[in-house]
Amino acid sequence: MSVADRSRRMSLIRSRDTKPELALRRALHARGHRYRLHVAGLPGKPDIVFAPRRVLIFVNGCFWHGHKCPTGHIPKSNSAFWLAKVTANRARDAKNIRKARSLGWKVFVVWECQIRSQKLTQEVADRLSHRIRSRPR
Incomplete structure (x- = not known):
């Protein structure tokens, strides 16, 4: 693949409103949660913010954030750059997580592989929903 083709392909990758993020947001919304998105004033611009409960959720792609799962591998070509x-x-x-916690926020990180299917998304949303509701306003 040429450098121009690779550059064009990489430019199409979204940093917000990704499929995993949208799936989790839909599941949380269906459970009655209302939230803010990508709040710029918070460390790392979290994907989902529950301000009254001081809860942040980052939905991380396994490849881009180096998760220890099969999707989170370093490519063989140009491996020094990717590493x-x-x-x-x-x-x-x-x-960003340390900074948010020092400001009094509870931080959850959801990995792309954890919500790859509808069933997994529902399970993660149930656990998060319980933990969000257990936080005082």
């Missing part, structure tokens, strides 16, 4: 990129992403994620 550095994923390592930097993981360090940034950890810093």
Whole structure:
């Protein structure tokens, strides 16, 4: 694949409103939760924000954020670049989570592989819903 083709393909990858994020949002909304999206003033611009309960949810893609699952592997071509990129992403994620927690927020990270199917999404949404409701307003 040429550099131009690769660049064009990479530019099509979304950073917000991804399929996993939309699926989780729909499941949480169906459980009666209302939330804000991508709040810029919070560390890392979390994907889903429950402000009254001070809960943040990051929906991470396994490849981009280096999850330890089959999807989170480093490509064989240009592996030095990808290793550095994923390592930097993981360090940034950890810093943002620490910062949010120090500000009094409860942080949840949901991985793409955890919500790959409708059934898994519903299970994750049930667990999150319980934990969100258990937080005081």
